[in-house]
Amino acid sequence: MKLVSEFRDPQLAAHLIKAMYRTSRRAVSLMEVCGTHTVAISKNGLRQMIPSPISLLSGPGCPVCVTSNRDLDKAIAVARQPGVILATFGDMMRVPGSYSSLSKERAEGCDVRVVYSTMDALRIAEANPHQKVVFYGVGFETTSPTIAASILEAKKRGITNYLVLSVHKLIPPAMKALLDSPELNLHGFICPGHVSVIIGSRPYQFISEQYHLPCVISGFEPLDILQSILMLVQALETGQAAVHIQYRRGVREEGNPVALRTLDQVFEVGDAEWRGLGLIPESGLKIRRKYRSWDAEEFLDLDVPAPRKAPGCLCGDILRGIKNPFDCPLFGGKCTPESPVGPCMVSSEGTCAAYYRYERYRVQDEDRGRRGEVPQLKPAG
Amino acid sequence: MCLAIPGRVIEIDGDQAEVEIGGIIRRASLALCPPVRVGQYVLLHAGFAIQVVDEEEAQETLRLLQEIGDIGEIS
Numbered sequence: 001m002k003l004v005s006e007f008r009d010p011q012l013a014a015h016l017i018k019a020m021y022r023t024s025r026r027a028v029s030l031m032e033v034c035g036t037h038t039v040a041i042s043k044n045g046l047r048q049m050i051p052s053p054i055s056l057l058s059g060p061g062c063p064v065c066v067t068s069n070r071d072l073d074k075a076i077a078v079a080r081q082p083g084v085i086l087a088t089f090g091d092m093m094r095v096p097g098s099y100s101s102l103s104k105e106r107a108e109g110c111d112v113r114v115v116y117s118t119m120d121a122l123r124i125a126e127a128n129p130h131q132k133v134v135f136y137g138v139g140f141e142t143t144s145p146t147i148a149a150s151i152l153e154a155k156k157r158g159i160t161n162y163l164v165l166s167v168h169k170l171i172p173p174a175m176k177a178l179l180d181s182p183e184l185n186l187h188g189f190i191c192p193g194h195v196s197v198i199i200g201s202r203p204y205q206f207i208s209e210q211y212h213l214p215c216v217i218s219g220f221e222p223l224d225i226l227q228s229i230l231m232l233v234q235a236l237e238t239g240q241a242a243v244h245i246q247y248r249r250g251v252r253e254e255g256n257p258v259a260l261r262t263l264d265q266v267f268e269v270g271d272a273e274w275r276g277l278g279l280i281p282e283s284g285l286k287i288r289r290k291y292r293s294w295d296a297e298e299f300l301d302l303d304v305p306a307p308r309k310a311p312g313c314l315c316g317d318i319l320r321g322i323k324n325p326f327d328c329p330l331f332g333g334k335c336t337p338e339s340p341v342g343p344c345m346v347s348s349e350g351t352c353a354a355y356y357r358y359e360r361y362r363v364q365d366e367d368r369g370r371r372g373e374v375p376q377l378k379p380a381g
Numbered sequence: 382m383c384l385a386i387p388g389r390v391i392e393i394d395g396d397q398a399e400v401e402i403g404g405i406i407r408r409a410s411l412a413l414c415p416p417v418r419v420g421q422y423v424l425l426h427a428g429f430a431i432q433v434v435d436e437e438e439a440q441e442t443l444r445l446l447q448e449i450g451d452i453g454e455i456s
């Protein structure tokens with residue numbers, strides 16, 4: 001596939017890894033914020049290819065995983081309301097809330113539908129004029145403009161039975177929350193490519209200016225990620241802290257102004273609760289009053305019981321980058337993708353799911369870096 | 382959930398487009414996309430084109446990667 005396969009060339013990957021071995025001198029911890037990067041790293045075995053002084057930590061960039069139990073319970077309460085069709089992206093279905101999940105509710109008779117796009121949810125609303133269609137809006141800056149566009153479209157077409165329950169979140173405030181926490185010792189960020197397609201590179205500037213850490217906005221193919229890691233290692237070895245764009249074919253400094261305008265028209269910034277990170281000020285998106293006729297919060301009188309945490313699950317620590325799935329005693333035993341305990345095992349972008357699928361049997365060779373060996377590339381799994 | 386895939390625009394009709402990804406044609410909304418022409422590539426996410434892919438930048442990145450390799454061969 002054009003613009004994809006060129007960025008998977010094993011020869012060029014080997015060059016990048018060799019360059020990393022030449023450049024890397026000291027131990028550094030880099031965080032890939034985005035869940036899609038986590039999956040690409042695990043799937044392509046990149047963690048095992050790079051010099052061992054470089055550690056890659058997974059961050060809070062899986063929207064499904066960071067949705068709090070309170071917000072999951074709320075969506076379940078909405079689905080239980082009579083006359084409601086709850087529409088959502090497929091990833092949300094099996095995520096366990098405190099007491100149930102959307103797929104369980106569907107099995108018990110609630111009308112819950114999986115859609116690929118908000119435009120599908122609008123079509124469902126048009127086809128069911130006597131019911132309320134509530135779209136459960138989960139996602140970061142990549143996805144929230146598509147939800148904003150659906151509200152503008154509903155207004156334009158006079159669709160009044162379409163509502164959005166917004167638990168959208170913003171990535172830069174979560175990165176700031178991580179940097180302000182004393183538990184994490186980070187040296188640089190691999191910044192999310194598709195969030196940055198929308199927001200551009202400027203919102204990360206505070207990280208280089210105030211925290212003096214380098215950031216590289218990365219694409220998602222193996223060469224993109226390897227080049228980004230090399231760029232970060234080079235920046236750290238030369239003591240530079242700046243925001244660079246590796247994913248130049250998709251990301252412009254100013255982002256996507258059309259999408260940003262749409263987002264700003266419909267949403268305003270508000271506080272949001274994140275699994276693992278707690279309440280982060282100004283890290284979420286609320287529907288502006290002007291569009292409150294499409295805001296589910298205005299209409300649904302919900303009685304949601306107090307949330308409960310799954311006992312033993314370390315998702316919160318994993319999302320903060322201080323633990324990895326192997327630290328969790330439930331990993332691979334009581335908790336598997338077939339019978340997940342926490343969201344990090346359910347979501348296709350969850351760290352536990354990625355480790356379970358691709359890294360369970362891989363062993364990190366700690367001596368590799370010291371021997372200066374370049375490992376052979378394995379084909380993508 | 383933040384996955385976006387490059388596809389080639391083969392037809393534009395108002396703010397809708399037909400986009401080809403690996404031989405499969407998909408409909409996509411252009412409501413969020415900067416101006417785009419037939420034949421260009423867009424990044425597709427949840428039924429929306431969210432950016433025009435800059436093919437020159439893609440070539441430039443690949444050239445740079447090749448260069449890193451060439452330096453490696455010499456040193």
Ligand code: SF4
Nearest residue numbers: 314315328335342352
């Ligand atoms: S392995 Fe399961 S229980 Fe453990 S942290 Fe991951 S999702 Fe939670």
